[in-house]
Amino acid sequence: MSMQSGVLRQGPEKPAGQPVSSQAPPSRGQPAAIRADHVSLVMTAGAGGDPPKEILRDITLSVGRGEVVSLIGPSGCGKTTFLNTVAGLEEGYEGSLEVLGDRPSAGRAEVGYAMSRDALLPWRTASRNVELGLEARKMAKKERRELARDALERVGLGDHLDSYRAQLSQGMRQRVALARTLVGNPSLLLLDEPFAALDAQTRVLMQEHLARVLTEYRGAVLLVTHDIPEAIVMSDRVLVFSQRPAHVSKEFTVDVPRPRSIVKMRSSSAFASLQDRIWSELAQGEEGR
């Protein structure tokens, strides 16, 4: 299928101001990877005595098994907070939230979470950084080593198992962080701006890399990014969050078979048109500030 033949589809239009309910296609008998139903979150005052802050309002969305969904939205609107809530790190939300069929809880082996900074421990080798979560699960050393090697090979770092953080470029560090998230084959990946800290050239290389990794990965992905092309290339659907308090303001479907070529996709007119539509949706949200 070519990008020119109208395979990029925009999600259902909803009147301005009305939250969009974004639902994954029905999954085969299994619970969705993420099912959020009218999820709202108010942060209560911190030590400084700040007034309560409404961060999420009435978020209804779902991510199917094996589906890649991107979240894009203005800075400070609540994207990371939503990922944290899905990862079980943020309690006190209202509404219903199911992650792989259960209430969210931290430290689940089936959920891999890559936070926006690479956060590698400098005194551990790449392999030992990837093993961290497996150690916490009390996995035997030999098995851990093998899984870490496999994960690092998947991100093209098979020959850097014993390198320390200081010996790795920023792009390599991000790949180690990605390997740490992929290790043990979680059923759900949560990725928060995985390439934000990279220069433009390395970012494109990393995006190519992730697109390839995702071609083989069978689980679900929720990817937060500010990079519209990245969102389009990686995803089956792109959800736009409104300004805070965040809700889903619009959904776009990217109906292009994998493996995808970033170069081919980015040069197509359908891609440019979708990029424009997402951009105007974001700009509209910003105008309301």
Ligand SMILES: Nc1ncnc2c1ncn2[C@@H]1O[C@H](COP(=O)(O)OP(=O)(O)OP(=O)(O)O)[C@@H](O)[C@H]1O
């Ligand atoms: N622990 C906290 N206590 C109070 N407010 C918080 C806390 N964590 C985040 N916030 C506020 O929640 C809002 C949403 O933050 P969040 O980090 O989720 O935004 P974001 O969409 O990820 O932004 P960015 O794109 O800049 O990463 C912000 O206004 C932030 O100040």
Ligand SMILES: [Mg+2]
């Ligand atoms: Mg964030």
